[in-house]
Amino acid sequence: MGLCRTSYGIPSGDRGDTPPVTEGDPPPSPAATSSPGLSGITAVPDPEISSLASPPSSPTAPSPTLGHGKRQKKVPSVLKDYPPRNWFAKLSTALRSYGFLQSHADHTLFTYRKGDIFLSVLVYVDDLILAGNNSTACSSFKKYLNDCFKLKDLRPLKYFLGIEAARGLRGLFLSQxxxxxxxxxxxxxxxxxxxxxxxxxxxxxxxxxxxxxxxxxxxxxxxxxxxxxxxxxxxxxxxxxxxxxxxxxxxxxxxxxxxxxxxxxxxxxxxxxxxxx
Structure with a gap:
């Protein structure tokens, strides 16, 4: 089973100014799901994000990163130079080209099915969470994504949008x-x-x-x-x-x-x- 957290950078081209983002309360409402064998969890962002079909921008976007049980390392951000719709459109195109389907209920959620392989990708600002039931398929997809964007591996997912994840031999525990x-x-x-x-x-x-x-x-x-x-x-x-x-x-x-x-x-x-x- 693969469970990854990702941030990404957009290749050169179509640069623009990133508008400021206004943070509100409560935070975006996520939903937690799990399939047999701890195949993954997903978090659903604010409904406003879904209605815009793109995540909100950030005045100082986090550095491009990818998490999958690896070390965490920050690198200079490149997303702050791009309009949010522009880089989200680029990412969506890359995911669909790989075979992912975009959810109609939440445009920031993408799913991939091929035989017994299932992968899901959730997008929030410049973060991705990748969950899947096949580690080889996860690795192949990360390599493809890394060819399109700049990525960095992060430690296993522990905290995301107020939801804490704790793993053990018996399973996965989510709390707030x-x-x-x-x-x-x-x-x-x-x-x-x-x-x-x-x-x-x-x-x-x-x-x-x-x-x-x-x-x-x-x-x-x-x-x-x-x-x-x-x-x-x-x-x-x-x-x-x-x-x-x-x-x-x-x-x-x-x-x-x-x-x-x-x-x-x-x-x-x-x-x-x-x-x-």
């Missing part, structure tokens, strides 16, 4: 422990008493008649961040689904219910998903 702890810290609830469950039964939040929040933005920001956390915490999906219905006009009861989710996270911030392999 640091991300959850950051939410607790920013909310001032790091020392709060843990809760045993994320939401009260018979909550009646749809019939809440308490006062509207004077400023709904903190509520919206918190729910948005918790939505991202459901990537590895399906146990809070129902509670987040309920609370996300009141983003337009949240009331005090809705805010209290959101805080209860944070108390629940306090009990086990490192809980996540395990994929046996």
């Amino acid at each position: 422990r640091k991300y959850a702890l950051d939410i607790l810290s920013e909310s001032g609830l790091s020392a709060s008493k843990p809760a045993a469950f994320p939401m009260e039964q018979n909550h009646g939040l749809a019939l809440a008649g308490g006062p509207l929040l004077s400023d709904p933005r903190p509520y919206r920001r918190l729910i948005g961040r918790l939505v991202y956390l459901t990537s590895t915490r399906p146990d809070i999906c129902y509670a987040i689904h309920v609370l996300s219905q009141f983003m337009q006009s949240p009331r005090s009861q809705h805010w209290d219910a959101a805080l209860r989710i944070l108390w629940y996270l306090k009990a086990a911030p490192g809980q996540g998903l395990f994929f046996a392999g």
